[in-house]
Amino acid sequence: MRKSGFYLALALSLVTAAPVVAQMDVEDQINTRQSAFTFAAWNMGKIKSQAIDGDVAYNEQQMLAAANAIASVANSGLGALFGPGTAMDKNDDTRLKPEFFDKPEKAREVAIGFAQAATKLQEVAANGGDKAALAAQFSEVGKSCKACHDAFRAE
Numbered sequence: 001m002r003k004s005g006f007y008l009a010l011a012l013s014l015v016t017a018a019p020v021v022a023q024m025d026v027e028d029q030i031n032t033r034q035s036a037f038t039f040a041a042w043n044m045g046k047i048k049s050q051a052i053d054g055d056v057a058y059n060e061q062q063m064l065a066a067a068n069a070i071a072s073v074a075n076s077g078l079g080a081l082f083g084p085g086t087a088m089d090k091n092d093d094t095r096l097k098p099e100f101f102d103k104p105e106k107a108r109e110v111a112i113g114f115a116q117a118a119t120k121l122q123e124v125a126a127n128g129g130d131k132a133a134l135a136a137q138f139s140e141v142g143k144s145c146k147a148c149h150d151a152f153r154a155e
């Protein structure tokens with residue numbers, strides 16, 4: 001119960017974009033969220049190399065650091081970077097579809113999915129760093145990225 005309330009609060013923070021700092025302009029919101037996703041993807045790549053592809057030696061500490069970074073992005077209150085006027089109908093530098101603002105239920109659903117999957121990844125990495133378990137949860141996080149991209153990111 002406490003947990004689901006926590007995730008709901010997270011998801012709402014993603015959707016409603018409650019101000020957490022002095023108002024950022026549209027370009028700053030877009031640049032910052034693109035950087036956040038790029039940073040998350042860099043850390044996903046580390047886990048892929050070590051736990052899935054095996055082209056880099058498996059290192060438990062590096063996997064925990066990567067999982068912590070991904071969970072930090074997911075739980076950082078990203079919603080503040082999805083303010084009005086930041087979709088591609090109003091700005092040329094973004095791939096955020098305007099549907100994001102028309103489908104708050106769906107936005108909430110994918111936000112919850114990302115937060116839950118990333119938080120669990122962090123837990124798995126912290127609990128002994130079992131490679132197979134980490135690989136399985138990595139795949140769940142990947143699905144949560146894709147769920148949002150399929151709904152709200154243009155090609």
Ligand code: HEC
Binds near residue numbers: 030034094095152
């Ligand atoms: C809540 C929705 C959502 C989730 C969850 C999400 N993304 Fe994204 N992602 C987007 C949107 C929207 C954009 C386009 C942002 C823009 O152009 O303003 C994007 C852009 C990106 C980009 C390109 C950044 C750039 O410089 O243009 C990468 C890489 C990326 N996402 C990776 C990921 C990864 C990896 C995950 C999961 C760990 C993830 N995303 C989770 C919505 C999401």
